[in-house]
Amino acid sequence: MTRNVLFAQSGGPTAVINASCYGIIKEAKKSGGKIYAARYGVEGLMKENLIEMTDIDDMTLEVLRxxxxxxxxxxxxxxxxxxxxxxFKIFDKYNIGYFFYIGGNDSMTTANKLSKYALKVGYDIKAVGIPKTIDNDLPITDFCPGYGSAAKYVAASVKEMALDSDVYDKGIITIVEIMGRDSGFLTAASALAKDKVIDSPHLIYLPEMPFDENEFLKDVERAYSKKKKVFITASEGLKNKDGQYAYLRESSADAFNNMQMGGIGKYLEHLVKTNVEKRVKAVELSILQRSAAHIASRVDNDVAVMVGSDGVKYAMDGMTDIMVSIVRTEGGFKTSPVPLGDIAGKIKTFPLEWIDKYNRWVTREAIDYMLPLVQGEARVPYEKGLPKYVRFI
Amino acid sequence: MTRNVLFAQSGGPTAVINASCYGIIKEAKKSGGKIYAARYGVEGLMKENLIEMTDIDDMTLEVLRxxxxxxxxxxxxxxxxxxxxxxFKIFDKYNIGYFFYIGGNDSMTTANKLSKYALKVGYDIKAVGIPKTIDNDLPITDFCPGYGSAAKYVAASVKEMALDSDVYDKGIITIVEIMGRDSGFLTAASALAKDKVIDSPHLIYLPEMPFDENEFLKDVERAYSKKKKVFITASEGLKNKDGQYAYLRESSADAFNNMQMGGIGKYLEHLVKTNVEKRVKAVELSILQRSAAHIASRVDNDVAVMVGSDGVKYAMDGMTDIMVSIVRTEGGFKTSPVPLGDIAGKIKTFPLEWIDKYNRWVTREAIDYMLPLVQGEARVPYEKGLPKYVRFI
Known part of the structure; x- marks a missing residue:
């Protein structure tokens, strides 16, 4: 008897996480088994909050992508x-033989533990992790789907904000706060904004390099003295040399009143305002950077589909306890299964050798790594002049 | 002898202000005269900071658009x-016979004064105002180019943020701060985000309606009690019944530390956090809402071109002291010249009869007005996966 497929999403949203569901559903439809999704990740799974996707129509499936x-x-x-x-009671009740968990590091740990438990209790299930995170911080895989689109949004937005920020003939310092607690990949993508016309950003601060207030002010003063216009991008997770978040050291930190992370932009704005230049503006890209599907990267979307569909293939071939990792080839990208044990609990950060510490920039190698990930425009469907989206919660 | 054309830009940037320059240049090229742009508006004009655009190549002109x-x-x-x-010395030196000033209300006042001065001193110049503002607050004209694209960005972003904000199975209140000191048009555009899938925004606050903390908290509590998820959009310029900015009344206003306007989002976040629900997130759309050309409205871009080119036609026909206003027709939009004296110093706000006060929403009539302005995707050129832009400062 054909066994059924179940997938679920976990962790922070991205612009292409549903493309992986599209890939899973498309491929799993061939198996003849039923296809279930758990709502709200494993939380919903435990509450038996499932939805059957076996008969989703092609048009809705395209919109989901x-x-x-x-x-x-x-x-x-x-x-x-x-x-x-x-x-596992729920797995058994629904005859689930294939489980796909789309997420970041915590989700890979969950999938890994689940595989081990299945082995222990003798339940036959193929458990596969599907990578997803705008932080791009999973090891082994060339990149994580979601990162390419967030990077494209960041780079395009920095281009546009750079053009907007200095239209007046007077000094201005702009600071853009970008997501990334421990990983600087997304902030580094702001470097892609620079071209023959746009010379921004001028200074890039990643969490992989210890942040020092005095060095920062010197950097800003030096840059400001040249053009009276400085455009800065900074990771939300900047830390001092002791590994503490830079902005929490401020006694006035509470005043920033931010939920969760965030606040480094306002903190740097305060530093600049009191030390360098009164005309300073902090912009926080906030949740848009991970959800702006309207400017998703086609490459990112395509690869997100591929990790989903190849995950199903690997599982149907009998593999389990694996994550579908991405391998860069000459022509593009392909997938390769890697043991979840090699992923779970491990974090990839932005390579130190890709940081141009003196210029507060990134190296050519970093640009060469990032650029292929933002190529092409995902074919988002429009209705009445606006993107058309779907959801199942 | 053919007299020359000079144009300049003024006030806040928009995503399509350069489309009007494109229209001016395209049309003025036919006159055989020279085409100059003043850098940094009339400030640059007085410093003779001019650039000649007569021979701009077609490809660069397309990118400018x-x-x-x-x-x-x-x-x-x-x-x-x-x-x-x-x-006028500079006008005379460059033999300027046609002056185009692209901007909002202050710019129309400037063009109006300049026309009068020309008449007084007997200098023959045709002075034409080209409307532009994301606030959409110029009178007579059906809309102001720049508003359509900002509205499209706001609506698309609210769609995406609405999908992002409530993925977890727990209560959350999201507040989005949108530009608009006195005019609620742009915040009202957030209503366009609502469709069969997305039920956000739930509450919309415009500066045209007096803001009251207690009423606001009651609205939020009522909405929260239904779904535990509330998505709110609010104009930066919310004012209390005495006409004072709502958030400046807070003694802790300084702590918000915002340059220029902004801060209403953080203020509402604070109100909600201390009175309704701890899980609350404020997002400020900031400068992206006026500069996100990557999702500009094609209608808006087309009309921005038209007000530029028709402005040149009116001037060449001998008209002066006019603004090129936009008229809605059955098939789309056309232009009509109106005396600058009817525009200067006057402000249009969001019609009170379009506000659904009880539901904190806008009426069907408002939606019908806004929807045509966000139609179509402007054909932004891409290079290496990112929008390609140009500038001349």
Whole structure:
């Protein structure tokens, strides 16, 4: 008897996470089994909050492919040992033989633990991790789907903001806060904005390099003395040499009143305003940088589909306890299965050798790495002049 | 002898202000005269900071059409009486017979004064105002180019943020701060985000309606009690019943530390956090809403071109002291010249009868007005996966 497929989404949304669901559904349809999605990740799974996607029509499936955010809902729940029994009861009830968990590092750890538990209790299930994160911080895989589109949004937005920021004939310093607690990949993508016309950003600050207030002010003063116009991009997760978040050291940190992370922009704005130049503006890209499907990268979307569909192929071939990693080839990208044990609990950060510390920039090698990921425009469907999206929660 | 053309940009940037320059240049090329642009508006004009655009090649001109922000720089300078002499000396030196000023209300006042001065001193110049503002607050004209694209960006972004904001299975309140000090048109455009899939925004606050903290909290509580998820859009310029900015009443206003306007989002976040729900997130769309050419409206771009080229036609026909206003027709839009005296110093706000006060929403009539302005995608050129833009400062 054909066994069924179940997938779920986890962690923060991206602009192409649903493209992986599209890939899973497209490929799994060939198996003849039923296709279920759990709403709200493993949290919904434990509550039996499932939705059957077997008979989704082609048009809706196409719209799903280009819809941003987690169309089935998400969670940040780490499965505890005593919760596995509940999960496997539901697997058994729905005859689930293939489980796909789309997410970042925590999700890979969950999929890994789940595989081990299955082995222990003798439940036959193929568990596959599908990578997704705008932070691009999973090891081994060339990149993580979601990163390419977030990078494209960041680069395009920095281009546009750079053109906007200095239209008046007077000094101005602009600071853009970009997501990334521990990984500077997304902030580094702001470097792609620079071209023959746009000389921004002038200074880039990544969490991989210890942040020092005095050095920062010197950098800004030096840049400002040249053109009276400085455009700065900074990771939300900048840390001092002791590894503490830079902006939390401020006694007035509470005044910034930010939920979760964020606030480094306002903190740097304050530093600049009191030390260098009064005309300073901080912009926080906020949740748009991970959800702006309207400018998603086609390459990113295509690869997101591929990790989903290849994940199903690997599972149907009998593989389990793997993550579908991405390999860069001469012509583009292909996938390769890697043991989840090699991924879980490990973090990739922006390579130190790609940081041009003196110029507060990134190297040519970094640009060469990032550029292929932002190529092409995803074919988002429009209706009444606006993108048309779908969701199932 | 053929007299020359000079144009300049003024006020805040938009995503299509350069499309009007494209229209001016395209049409003025037919006259055989020279075409100059002043950098940094009338400020640059007085410094003789001019650039000749007569021989701009077609390819660069096409890129200019789709480039955001003021490609020739801008200013917020209001010409004083004793500065007219300087301006007219430069007009005379360059044999300027046609002057086009692209901007909002202040720019129309400047063009109006300049026309009167020309009459007084007997200098023959045709002075024409070309409307541009994301605030959409110029009277008579059906809309202001720049508004359509900003509206499209706001609506698309609210769609995407709405999908992103509530992926977890727990309560969340999201507040989006949108530009507009006195005019609610741009915030009202967030209503276009709502469709069969996306039920956001739930509450819309415009500066045309007095803001009351207690009413606001009641609105939010009522909406929250239904779904535990509330998506709010609010104009930066919300005012209380005495006409004072709502958020400046807070004694802790300084802590928000914002340059220029902005801050209402953080203020509402604070209100919600201390009274309704701790999980609340404020997002400020900031300068991206006026510069995001990558999602500019094609209708807006086309009409921006038209007000530029028709402005040249009207001037060449001998008209002066006019603004090129936009008239809505059955098939689209056309232009009509209106006396600058009817525009200067007057402001259009969002019609009160388009506000659904009880539901904190806008009426069907408002939607019908806004929807045609966001139609179509401007054909932004791409290079290496990113929009390609040009500027001349």
């Amino acid at each position: 280009y819809s941003p955010s987690s169309a089935f809902g998400s969670c940040r729940h780490k499965l505890k040992e005593d919760e596995f029994e509940t999960v | 789709y480039s955001p922000s003021s490609a020739f720089g801008s200013c917020r300078h209001k010409l004083k009486e004793d500065e007219f002499e300087t301006v």
